[in-house]
Amino acid sequence: MLGEFDLIERFLKPARVSAAHSGVALGAGDDATVLTPEPGHQLVVSVDTSLVDVHFPADAPAEAIGHRALAVALSDLAAMGARSRWCLMALSQRHDAFADEAAATTWYADFSRGFHALCEAFDTVLAGGDVTAGALGISVTVMGETPSGRALTRAGARPGDVIAVTGALGGGAGGLHLWQRGERDMTHPLVKRYLLPTPRLEAGLRLRGLASAAIDVSDGLLADLGHLRRASGVGAELDEAALPPAAGLLEALGEREAVAAMLGGGDDYELLVTLAPDNVAKARQALAKCDVALTVIGRCSEQPGVRGVEAAREGWQHFQGERP
Ligand SMILES: [Mg+2]
Structure with a gap:
């Protein structure tokens, strides 16, 4: 051997x-x-x-x-x-x-x-x-x-900042779901998102100096937003309808489960960032150069906690328990 x-x-x-x-x-x-x-x-x-x-x-x-x-x-x-x-x-x-x-x-x-x-x-x-x-x-x-001194952290978000996410959400959970049901095509977009994720390094570099706070979506959007909120001392108002689904997610999971996967599935390895409203257009332009979309999904508030996603909470917790 x-x-x-x-x-x-x-x-x-x-x-x-x-x-x-x-x-x-x-x-x-x-x-x-x-x-x-x-x-x-x-x-x-x-x-x-x-x-x-x-x-x-x-x-x-x-x-x-x-x-x-x-x-x-x-x-x-x-x-x-x-x-x-x-x-x-x-x-x-x-x-x-x-x-x-x-x-x-x-x-x-x-x-x-x-x-x-x-x-x-x-x-x-x-x-x-x-x-x-x-x-x-x-x-x-x-x-x-x-x-020196230029690293993005979780702690810089301020009330009024926009909350945005790179790429698309739910692909990690969607790919895991399909894998558990026997899908083995490594070129399937959701399986790829789950097993061959692309780290958003170039997007992170381009967001330096524009984003007020950042975290990657590894545990699930709500969980990672929670880490960022606590570090920054802000609340969040999310617009559930604005969440960008990974390609093929709605077809694979249906609408209700797709929303749950986007909120709680994890393994997406996208960047969740906050930005002063003035910086959103600049950030979009900067990310377009590396072909990464930036979607606004909410806003930071003074009021603690998260609003705007009540309907999906049950499904979110369901995905928290799902692992290979
Ligand atoms: Mg992380």
């Missing part, structure tokens, strides 16, 4: 990068990696763990598992308006998960292809990796940079 060092050498090795731009002063082959941040910048760091049967289904393709583990971690950098630069990965996988070495090799090659392709798409260097025997799980630490 493949040993730990074989695995790291063959599949988890840091991608070859031009030393001048990678910021990797000392890479693989020593006890730790030495990184050089840009002068005048702050490091923005986050870690995310993806566990089989908790965060992704056991029968998901290995390539998607690799992609998704990195994508969900990068989404947190997007929410901070950070440029992604480096990541570290700790993988655990059972030694007895495969029938033979050929099956193991195929799995690791597919997993690593999904992971490295996303690294490349977002100029992120895998700066170190570790492999352990255990239930399938991937911990990814991502490191990005913002000019």
